[in-house]
Amino acid sequence: MTGLQPVTKYYFRAYATNSIGTAYGNQLSVTTYSNLPTLTTEVVSSITISSAKSGGNITYDGYSSIIGRGVCWNTSGNPTIDDNKTIDGTGPGAFTSSITGLQEKTKYYIKAYATNANGTGYGGERSFSTPPAGSPEIVECEKLRISSGSYPETANLIEKIHSELGSNYSIGDWNDLKAISNIIVWISCMGLKEDQQFMITSNGNHFWSGSRHYFVHYSPDGKPFSSFLVHEQIGNILFLGSWYGLNLNILAKKN
Template identity: 50%
Template sequence: MLAISCKKDNESNNLTPTLQIPIVSTFELGDITQTAATCGGDVTSQGTSAVTVRGVCWSMLQNPTTSDSHSNDGSGTGSFTSKLTGLIPNTSYYVRAYATNSEGTAYGSMVSFSTLESGTIPSISTDSVTNVAETTALCGGNITSDGGAEIIESGVCWDTLTNPTVYNAKTIDGTSIGSFLSYINGLLDSTQYFVRAYATNSCGTGYGSTMSFTTLAAKPPTIDFISEPGFVSNDITLAPGSVIKIGVIASSNGSSSNKLVRFRIVRIFNNVPVTQADSAFTSNTFNFQFTTSAQSVIGSELWLFTITDTAGKSSEISLIITTGKAGLIGKSINNFQVKQMKYE
């Protein structure tokens, strides 16, 4: 006996789909105060149905759910920001992002944070700026109240823009109530700065009033002739064929970080300048010695010696060499010979 059974195609393919809840991640906490904080999350998949509500939930116990305190931050997929309010100061909390669809509620990973201590930010005043130099100055402040919480850090902060903060250049000068002195360094010369004192506790950072000052112009490098025996260091009159020795010594400005970078000698005869030496280097001091002789010269020559530092500031000295006897017009002191060049 043969039995044959028939079944409609749509009945054979009647499979029940798998139901899925959303996928959501939790952001890190930010903007934490005594009673509030900011968090959020990102719904990367809605699951098998649309996300109808999303947000974060929090509790003083681990693994909070929507039965605990929670926010409602819209619907659908994507990132969102949540505000946690009504918190207790100096208390630890646990937070998870959540997303709900018709199949259920999904939670992101759990993060924790602590609210700030109750109190206020410190009260502080800014002292006057004194002892202003090319790259340094003195300032300070006076912490009159810690705001009810321990001082974590204090000092002064500065910038070339008004109202500097602790995210700009700053000093760190202690954790006690009262006055403190701050040494400001690393400044640029001939520059206006704004400075104010600060003090930080667990509630935040308090600032004093803003003061302004302008650093002094950096002094140029120094240069002079070597005046030891055997060296010419002043204007001189020579007989033709005379041999002389000239030496120059230079140094950078000790109150700044600028270094010497260039030395030049220019000889001017009959209003025509001729470069005799042009040296590039980097040092704090420089010593240059040479000899030259007069060969049937008539008239005078002007010798210019110039030293330049990294700030582009230059100093110059000069020497006039004159022949005292008529000779062949147009000849000049041209036997230039470097004897020593030294820098450190």
């Protein structure tokens, strides 16, 4: 069968004709594939006031070579390649995109795209917001090197911070971080979704943000990150007397 349209369901049956007439076989159906690429849009990360990272993964090329790929974005939703876009090579598979030229305190909508000879396919839409100028930097989890020490929940955390890091570092808590505006980088590191209440995962246990948590933020040049936590009113969710630096995924920010 030729001349079919993409993404269309067709019904067919075999036939045979002789001098007496025509007989038909059982009716069957088939749905044609799209001739456009199929892909997903990666989570947005490394968000600053003017840039971010994303990308895509092309899982189906539409039986035609991928001649262009990247991400496109705008501030109104449903972006296309007629809006802002990156150009990130050719071919199927995963790719990474660096998004630049963004404005501070702005919500953006983004999609991955892939183009073949038949047209352009898009991944799902994602959104993110750039922080205001002067906001603390959000550091990706995989870049953190966590201290192996532990501190009791009753410890004077400020003293510990000053002894470990110096007097120019201080405590930031969940409310401070949330006020930055968008923490999708951290949510991605946690393996959580937006609007969930869980905040930290340790050894498979979740500790949710209804209770107050404190973070040390530390990001001097040329030194490893250190991260310590203290908590209040967690109740029976946390049965240990200390927060342990190992096995914690912790968001860090710098002043």
